[in-house]
Amino acid sequence: MINIRRSAERVKLMDTEAGEANGNPAIERMMKIFATIERQPEGAPFRDIVERTGIARSTVYRLLNSLESHRMVQQLPDGSYCLGARLLELADNVTVASRFFKFTRFIQPALDRLATITGETCKVSVIERDAIILVAGSTGRSLHAFSYTLGELLPPHAGGASKVLMANLSEDQRDRMLPKQLVAFTPRTLTMRQELEAEYARVRAQGWSHDPGEYSLNVLSYAAPISGPNGEVAAALSITFMAGADDAYRERIRQAAISGAADISTTIAGKLS
Known part of the structure; x- marks a missing residue:
């Protein structure tokens, strides 16, 4: 032997x-x-x-x-x-991928600043080939900041980023992406199409979304849309934080998500001018 x-x-x-x-x-x-x-x-x-x-x-x-x-x-x-994110950009040249990948190198400094200011993990997600994928991020430095995985596929019916992206699609596109049977990851996951459509309408009207623990009861988030080259919603910025935060902290994260998404949108517009 x-x-x-x-x-x-x-x-x-x-x-x-x-x-x-x-x-x-x-x-x-x-x-x-x-x-x-x-x-x-x-x-x-x-x-x-x-x-x-x-x-x-x-x-x-x-x-x-x-x-x-x-x-x-x-x-x-x-x-x-x-x-690293450069691998996604290279993949963009050999697959039919999101046009947003080419902007990830330019938005990383903004993500890093936002993660430093908030102490929480900040992530950017896009829709690629009828799937929601995480394409950029920066890990926060707070004690309870969450990790992330580049290239991770996110459920289309749960989570702050997913709701922002799905809310800004046509109903036909949502029909194509949403599975017939919606999985309940937690008691807070929306699994009825009528409830989801009402939530999408709220997200569109207010310009941001909140995840109260739809994918994990311990993980909450706020998310806001990032505008693309033609003013369309091209991506979503989300900031995750641990459940149990007080109202003042939640509001600070919500405002950070909205202003952070606006800053990234401005960065993208500047690269095209």
Whole structure:
């Protein structure tokens, strides 16, 4: 058994060496780093990356610095790493994707400022191919700030961002995106189409939405629309916070979502002028 195991290990080592010999060693190492981070979407600690890739600490450090400078990875406040927004922009060039992806690099500073001011996690979501996807974000630094995963698909009938985006679609588009059977994630999830349509009307009229715990009872949010190049609703900014906050804190987050979405809309307009 020991001989068999050692033989298998030698074969694996030979395959790895052959792969690096026939390719570019630096790229092979970067791909190992990507694979490790991909398996830990909430953040891969530096130590885990070193241990799981088998790459020297100094090499991992240099590669991560280069990848972060090109926005291929992003370092989170706790020091761990997640995949970066640049990957979504690259995907935009090989798939039929949202036109909004090309703006993510320009809005990141605004997201970072907003997350710093509020202390809460700020996220931007769009509709792509009849799905709601999270395309940009910045993690807050408060004790209870929530994490996020770029590329995460969101339910179309629950959550602040989803309600903003769905409210500004035509009824035919909503028919196409909403499943026949709406899942109740919590007791606060709206599962009747008539209730949803009434909520969408409120969101359109007031210009913002509130998630009182529709996807998770512990996670609340406010969201507001981000205008695209032609004034259309192209994305939604949402700010999440923990349940139990007082009215004054909730109002501060609501105002931050509205003003933050307006700032991002202005940034996008400026890039087109």
